[in-house]
Amino acid sequence: MYNLDQSIKKIRAADVKLTVKSQDGTPISGGEVEIAQTNHKFQLGSMGRFMIPYVNNELTGEAKERAEEIKSRYLDLFNFVTLPFYWGRFEPVEGQPDTERVLNTAKWFKDQGIPSKGHPLCWHTVCADWLMDYSNEEIMRIQLERIKREVTDFKGYVDVWDVINEVVIMPNFDKYDNAVTRICKEYGRIETVRRVFEAAREANPNAILLINDFDTSPAYDILVEGCLEAGIDIDVIGIQSHMHQGYWGVEKTERILARFERFNRPIHFTETNLVSGELMPKHIVDLNDWQVDDWPTTEEGEARQAEEAVLHYKTLLAHPLVEAITWWDFVDGQWLNAPSGLLRKDLTPKPAYQELYKLVKGEWWLEPTTFRTAEDGSVSFNGFLGEYELRYQGKTVKFNLAESGEAVIEVVV
Numbered sequence: 001m002y003n004l005d006q007s008i009k010k011i012r013a014a015d016v017k018l019t020v021k022s023q024d025g026t027p028i029s030g031g032e033v034e035i036a037q038t039n040h041k042f043q044l045g046s047m048g049r050f051m052i053p054y055v056n057n058e059l060t061g062e063a064k065e066r067a068e069e070i071k072s073r074y075l076d077l078f079n080f081v082t083l084p085f086y087w088g089r090f091e092p093v094e095g096q097p098d099t100e101r102v103l104n105t106a107k108w109f110k111d112q113g114i115p116s117k118g119h120p121l122c123w124h125t126v127c128a129d130w131l132m133d134y135s136n137e138e139i140m141r142i143q144l145e146r147i148k149r150e151v152t153d154f155k156g157y158v159d160v161w162d163v164i165n166e167v168v169i170m171p172n173f174d175k176y177d178n179a180v181t182r183i184c185k186e187y188g189r190i191e192t193v194r195r196v197f198e199a200a201r202e203a204n205p206n207a208i209l210l211i212n213d214f215d216t217s218p219a220y221d222i223l224v225e226g227c228l229e230a231g232i233d234i235d236v237i238g239i240q241s242h243m244h245q246g247y248w249g250v251e252k253t254e255r256i257l258a259r260f261e262r263f264n265r266p267i268h269f270t271e272t273n274l275v276s277g278e279l280m281p282k283h284i285v286d287l288n289d290w291q292v293d294d295w296p297t298t299e300e301g302e303a304r305q306a307e308e309a310v311l312h313y314k315t316l317l318a319h320p321l322v323e324a325i326t327w328w329d330f331v332d333g334q335w336l337n338a339p340s341g342l343l344r345k346d347l348t349p350k351p352a353y354q355e356l357y358k359l360v361k362g363e364w365w366l367e368p369t370t371f372r373t374a375e376d377g378s379v380s381f382n383g384f385l386g387e388y389e390l391r392y393q394g395k396t397v398k399f400n401l402a403e404s405g406e407a408v409i410e411v412v413v
Contacts, residue, residue, distance in 0.1 A: 162270065
């Protein structure tokens with residue numbers, strides 16, 4: 001197997017020659033400067049539903065303290081967040097969307113320097129029950145209006161969207177009747193995708209729009225191919241990697257990536273997890289069918305989760321088209337009661353959190369480092385792509401490493 005660390009360095013870092021000059025253009029020779037990384041270009045995040053009641057001042061006592069602990073751990077590790085827009089929860093009563101609370105949360109994350117993604121705008125699961133009173137034609141109209149409303153209302157605060165979720169099974173979904181399956185069955189997958197993407201694009205031409213699916217079989221890349229051939233403007237391909245039944249392994253991950261790279265579109269791993277307890281039985285097809293009251297984390301499982309999480313993240317960062325990874329979910333028990341969090345239920349960090357932190361804020365990060373400039377005012381270093389600050393005699397100048405390879409940067413202080 002090729003060296004993942006070398007591949008990551010080649011793709012995600014730059015050899016920098018940075019020249020420091022005074023305001024009159026004179027190189028600062030022999031000057032002591034401090035350079036520090038402040039953010040990654042690569043987006044690393046998780047689901048941020050836990051912040052909605054906190055930001056909106058709905059918590060007191062122990063619940064507020066728990067939210068503050070989760071917030072602190074989150075901000076230490078991540079620079080990206082997914083906010084929930086499940087229609088049945090976002091608008092359980094027609095005409096009464098939860099816009100204010102979620103928008104307040106998106107604004108709060110933006111104030112922390114963290115961009116938000118909305119998930120999802122169209123999905124057959126957790127759909128609004130009141131839609132069932134309408135004809136298919138009306139359901140489609142209301143769905144498109146809903147998309148335009150959310151994308152417009154959140155413009156500037158949520159500019160990345162999972163526009164449509166799990167389209168591969170959408171028209172064949174038979175767990176229960178729902179409005180979105182009805183319209184997808186009538187209009188077809190590609191036409192449904194076309195309409196929802198056009199609605200989102202109309203509302204915010206500059207938004208980053210994703211198609212997203214857990215189905216990593218050829219059925220998904222065939223669907224993506226059909227959508228692109230139909231002229232649908234898909235910005236990013238979203239891939240879920242829920243590994244409740246065991247780690248995919250490097251070969252399977254790379255095989256899936258290879259099938260999608262022919263589209264030359266950025267790839268986001270939108271929902272990624274590994275459990276730190278007993279694995280879900282292999283015969284379960286739909287993960288939601290495995291409902292247990294108690295699914296404890298274990299010491300052995302936590303060691304396994306940490307090792308596999310590091311390998312999974314490294315495998316993804318070693319592929320040039322992957323731009324974001326979202327861990328699902330941050331705290332144990334938040335989905336299917338699974339021990340799939342990076343924090344235990346008591347909010348103590350698991351080894352997986354600690355090992356990812358060592359990568360994100362250690363191996364892939366430049367801590368404040370002092371350099372002395374050469375005679376021509378230059379310093380050289382290798383840094384991961386992202387945002388940086390240079391500090392010199394009380395002055396701070398920001399700069400950005402946007403591309404891998406060799407970077408020549410001039411900073412005026």
